[in-house]
Amino acid sequence: MVDEVLLEIKNLVINFYTYRGIVRAINGVNLKIKKGEFFGLVGETGCGKSVTASAILNLVRNPGKIEEGEILFRGRDILSMNENEIRDRIRGKEITMIMQHPVAALNPVVKNGDQIAEALLTNKKMSKVRAKKRAIELLKDVNIPEPEKVASQYPHQISGGMAQRVMIAMMLSAEPSLLIADEPTTALDVSIQAQVLRLLKGLIEKRKASVLLITHDLSVVAETCDRVGVMYAGDVVEVGEVNQIINDPKHPYTRGLIRAVPAGYKKELVGIQGNVPDLVDPPLGCRFHPRCDHARKVCKEKKPKTVEMERDHTVTCFLYE
Amino acid sequence: MNKEKRKEEKVDELIRLKDIKKYFPWKGRKYVKAIDGVSLSINKRDILGLAGESGSGKTTLGRVMLRLIDPTSGVIQYKGTDITNIKMEKDLRRKMQIVFQDPYSSLHPRKKIKDIIGSGLKTHHLVENEGELVEKVEEFLDLIGMGKEHLYRYPHELSGGQRQRVAIARALILNPEFVVLDEPTSSLDVSVQAGILNLLKRLREELDLTYLFITHDLSLARLYTEKIGVMYLGELMEHGKTEAIFKNPMHPYTKALLSVVPKLDPRERTKEIILKGEIPSPIDPPSGCRFHTRCIEKVGRICEKDPPRLRDAGNGHFVACHQYK
Amino acid sequence: MEKQDRIESWERKHSSEISDVKEILHTVKKSPLAMVGLFIVLILIFVAIFAPYIAPHDPITMNLDNRLAPPSMSHLLGTDELGRDILSRIIHGAGVALKIMIIVLAIDLPLGILLGLVAGYFGGWVDEVIMRISDIFMAFPRLILAMAIGTALGPSLVNTMIAIAVTMWPTYARLARAETLSIKERTFIEAEKALGTSKTRILLSSILPLCSSTIIVRATLDMGNVIRIAAGMSFLGLGAQPPTPEWGLMVSTGRSFLISQWWVPTFPGFAILLAVFGFNLLGDGIRDISDPYLRRGG
Numbered sequence: 023m024v025d026e027v028l029l030e031i032k033n034l035v036i037n038f039y040t041y042r043g044i045v046r047a048i049n050g051v052n053l054k055i056k057k058g059e060f061f062g063l064v065g066e067t068g069c070g071k072s073v074t075a076s077a078i079l080n081l082v083r084n085p086g087k088i089e090e091g092e093i094l095f096r097g098r099d100i101l102s103m104n105e106n107e108i109r110d111r112i113r114g115k116e117i118t119m120i121m122q123h124p125v126a127a128l129n130p131v132v133k134n135g136d137q138i139a140e141a142l143l144t145n146k147k148m149s150k151v152r153a154k155k156r157a158i159e160l161l162k163d164v165n166i167p168e169p170e171k172v173a174s175q176y177p178h179q180i181s182g183g184m185a186q187r188v189m190i191a192m193m194l195s196a197e198p199s200l201l202i203a204d205e206p207t208t209a210l211d212v213s214i215q216a217q218v219l220r221l222l223k224g225l226i227e228k229r230k231a232s233v234l235l236i237t238h239d240l241s242v243v244a245e246t247c248d249r250v251g252v253m254y255a256g257d258v259v260e261v262g263e264v265n266q267i268i269n270d271p272k273h274p275y276t277r278g279l280i281r282a283v284p285a286g287y288k289k290e291l292v293g294i295q296g297n298v299p300d301l302v303d304p305p306l307g308c309r310f311h312p313r314c315d316h317a318r319k320v321c322k323e324k325k326p327k328t329v330e331m332e333r334d335h336t337v338t339c340f341l342y343e
Numbered sequence: 344m345n346k347e348k349r350k351e352e353k354v355d356e357l358i359r360l361k362d363i364k365k366y367f368p369w370k371g372r373k374y375v376k377a378i379d380g381v382s383l384s385i386n387k388r389d390i391l392g393l394a395g396e397s398g399s400g401k402t403t404l405g406r407v408m409l410r411l412i413d414p415t416s417g418v419i420q421y422k423g424t425d426i427t428n429i430k431m432e433k434d435l436r437r438k439m440q441i442v443f444q445d446p447y448s449s450l451h452p453r454k455k456i457k458d459i460i461g462s463g464l465k466t467h468h469l470v471e472n473e474g475e476l477v478e479k480v481e482e483f484l485d486l487i488g489m490g491k492e493h494l495y496r497y498p499h500e501l502s503g504g505q506r507q508r509v510a511i512a513r514a515l516i517l518n519p520e521f522v523v524l525d526e527p528t529s530s531l532d533v534s535v536q537a538g539i540l541n542l543l544k545r546l547r548e549e550l551d552l553t554y555l556f557i558t559h560d561l562s563l564a565r566l567y568t569e570k571i572g573v574m575y576l577g578e579l580m581e582h583g584k585t586e587a588i589f590k591n592p593m594h595p596y597t598k599a600l601l602s603v604v605p606k607l608d609p610r611e612r613t614k615e616i617i618l619k620g621e622i623p624s625p626i627d628p629p630s631g632c633r634f635h636t637r638c639i640e641k642v643g644r645i646c647e648k649d650p651p652r653l654r655d656a657g658n659g660h661f662v663a664c665h666q667y668k
Numbered sequence: 669m670e671k672q673d674r675i676e677s678w679e680r681k682h683s684s685e686i687s688d689v690k691e692i693l694h695t696v697k698k699s700p701l702a703m704v705g706l707f708i709v710l711i712l713i714f715v716a717i718f719a720p721y722i723a724p725h726d727p728i729t730m731n732l733d734n735r736l737a738p739p740s741m742s743h744l745l746g747t748d749e750l751g752r753d754i755l756s757r758i759i760h761g762a763g764v765a766l767k768i769m770i771i772v773l774a775i776d777l778p779l780g781i782l783l784g785l786v787a788g789y790f791g792g793w794v795d796e797v798i799m800r801i802s803d804i805f806m807a808f809p810r811l812i813l814a815m816a817i818g819t820a821l822g823p824s825l826v827n828t829m830i831a832i833a834v835t836m837w838p839t840y841a842r843l844a845r846a847e848t849l850s851i852k853e854r855t856f857i858e859a860e861k862a863l864g865t866s867k868t869r870i871l872l873s874s875i876l877p878l879c880s881s882t883i884i885v886r887a888t889l890d891m892g893n894v895i896r897i898a899a900g901m902s903f904l905g906l907g908a909q910p911p912t913p914e915w916g917l918m919v920s921t922g923r924s925f926l927i928s929q930w931w932v933p934t935f936p937g938f939a940i941l942l943a944v945f946g947f948n949l950l951g952d953g954i955r956d957i958s959d960p961y962l963r964r965g966g
Contacts, residue, residue, distance in 0.1 A: 213617075245606065409862060
């Protein structure tokens with residue numbers, strides 16, 4: 023596996039200024055994504071995974087505000103680039119993003135093929151005819167049957183799964199190095215989900231792009247990702263290779279999650295007691311401590327540091343400090 | 344001897360559906376054929392799972408069983424009595440309850456928890472005054488693992504898991520016999536899911552309940568159901584004991600579905616059968632066997648012409664597929 | 669000690685409502701216009717209730733020696749053509765305006781809401797009948813219809829109130845019906861059905877409380893209209909009869925003095941303006957507040 027780091031998030035802090043108070047939604051997040059890797063960012067509601075994705079493209083808007091941190095893409099900090107440069111070179115070009123509801127993200131009054139062609143034309147100089155042809159080629163790349171027909175249809179005429187693939191085709195038109203997929207299959211049926219995930223996986227092989235998959239589904243991560251990062255209440259609590267994380271989870275939250283996910287060999291599921299904290303008034307110290315079986319005095323007072331356990335496996339927990 | 348046994352079985356049987364169809368009118372002369380001929384039976388103390396993807400009709404079937412939606416044709420029997428067309432009287436409603444998928448919309452936003460849970464108690468005259476109501480609700484709150492402080496709160500002050508517990512309490516405090524669980528944990532976080540499902544399991548034992556567990560999550564179904572039915576486009580493709588279906592799926596759709604369910608454990612993973620195409624529209628479903636347009640084990644022309652009937656494959660395992668004679 | 673306990677237990681029971689009210693107040697403070705509207709309306713209500721104590725003079729007593737006197741220390745807003753103190757008449761006029769509003773609402777809200785709920789929930793021919801009847805009433809411009817009814821019933825304040833009420837009920841009926849149509853599809857209503865709750869109870873205890881917000885907003889905004897139409901009716905001689913100190917009537921009778929003794933019609937006219945303005949601001953403000961609140965709570 024190529025070890026070169028493509029994207030590095032350093033010490034990211036994001037606050038949301040709401041009528042109830044300041045929500046420290048991202049509490050100092052560190053993350054590395056390598057070239058050509060399929061990275062899964064997994065967590066439950068409110069953990070901040072989607073906000074992190076928006077931050078990568080510097081799309082965090084009012085009432086959210088990026089307070090601290092750097093997001094290094096190929097060594098350069100995106101957060102300190104000016105808006106024009108991000109728009110011209112990063113967003114929709116080097117880094118693209120697809121989201122949960124593709125039909126809503128597509129323009130309802132423009133034909134599918136034309137939307138892809140438009141995306142192509144903003145990136146490269148080519149004739150309209152050539153762009154339309156290339157759009158159909160891209161639809162073939164994403165395994166859409168009858169690509170000419172789909173290209174001539176409108177987004178509401180195709181299913182969710184197809185629309186997601188049209189989105190992927192649009193994102194690919196720019197030949198990105200990093201494709202962010204924010205819960206791309208959550209709203210899709212299982213049988214369609216499999217098609218879309220297979221497609222994303224194929225992209226890594228064919229185009230040497232990296233994929234950041236954001237999801238709440240640990241089983242999906244287990245099947246598709248190379249490495250995974252686990253988030254809880256605005257912190258990254260554990261990062262590592264998928265097999266390590268699933269077979270030998272270190273962080274109590276990760277362990278709790280794995281115990282809670284259904285699998286064939288299990289006789290029962292065990293949940294995690296308590297609730298996700300209200301981030302207007304988060305627990306002091308380690309945010310997971312109120313729900314943790316191993317919580318000690320220090321966990322309630324100080325925030326744990328990130329420790330590297332073995333190669334590429336990091337945990338943020340006092341049990342390991 | 345035989346007659347007695349059959350009588351025993353009849354008493355044990357809670358729900359029986361015979362060739363239920365539900366067509367929703369759609370834009371003029373067309374129909375959405377949500378359910379197109381489903382027959383099944385549920386015995387007392389069963390946990391029957393109903394699995395399927397969108398358009399399968401599983402959600403509609405759950406509602407039809409409770410007469411929340413009336414079937415277009417077919418028969419619903421409750422403990423041997425035909426309840427298809429009768430006026431649903433209060434006591435029957437009390438015995439057949441439902442827990443909905445979305446705890447955020449299934450609770451009235453302006454009512455307090457005690458009134459939400461106690462609503463049925465008032466309707467069915469199970470309490471005589473406010474004091475008794477509060478007592479009973481407090482008792483039940485304890486049963487579902489929540490404290491008295493929630494009595495006077497509003498739904499928006501509770502977490503998703505707590506709201507779902509309230510929804511469960513609302514249904515179960517009436518001491519029903521049969522409960523439809525319509526994707527009870529799909530809207531909840533994974534870490535909260537287990538707690539709810541374990542609660543439901545425990546309550547089933549304590550209150551002697553029968554469940555219909557509707558879900559799209561097959562991994563969950565495997566853990567929590569004893570029997571399972573797989574639906575596709577309004578029809579029942581296969582049903583039987585859960586373990587048998589998972590270990591030895593016979594219908595090509597079931598096989599494909601099980602193969603693409605994402606699995607945590609790599610040892611469970613098998614070669615993925617990726618179905619071609621999309622789920623057809625229930626307004627204009629394929630002729631013959633609904634699944635034939637995507638089936639890789641198609642037998643021949645017969646699949647396009649004749650809808651297969653559910654056939655007994657032994658040991659309570661039923662399949663609707665032409666390759667099994 | 670016992671009283672303290674009772675207070676505490678009441679607080680505990682209603683802690684949710686208390687925090688909700690706190691939240692509303694917090695939001696209201698943010699909208700200065702709503703505050704202004706609220707202020708004006710509160711003054712109107714206060715003045716209306718305490719008129720006998722605040723008004724410097726009796727509003728009906730005539731004093732023909734002091735007719736059409738300009739504003740002075742003893743008559744801050746001057747006197748009208750019969751020597752009556754304008755300020756006192758305006759103050760008492762607030763009471764008249766308030767009475768009109770209350771009576772109109774007391775007729776319209778229950779009637780309109782009930783009809784709307786029934787039409788929306790039961791549908792079918794009941795819905796058709798109610799809607800067609802309301803269509804008939806809505807086909808006419810309000811003021812014209814009010815005038816027609818007022819004329820038919822005979823000029824009097826009470827008849828004006830009835831006339832206005834008759835023109836306004838369709839609005840509330842439609843609102844209630846629209847709300848009912850969307851609410852009845854929601855899952856918690858289906859849940860009540862599954863619990864065996866009777867249709868009447870579902871309507872009254874589950875659907876009705878959710879309709880109230882939109883209707884209150886609409887009613888507040890409409891109050892301005894009510895005052896305006898009542899004033900218009902009185903202006904035309906159909907509404908309040910002399911010597912009732914009704915603002916519209918005062919403008920009407922004071923019309924001919926507009927050029928030389930401008931204070932006679934102007935001040936009552938200004939009172940109408942202020943009242944309508946206040947209610948409109950308040951209505952807008954309430955709407956803005958209840959929207960995000962509704963979204964969160966429903």
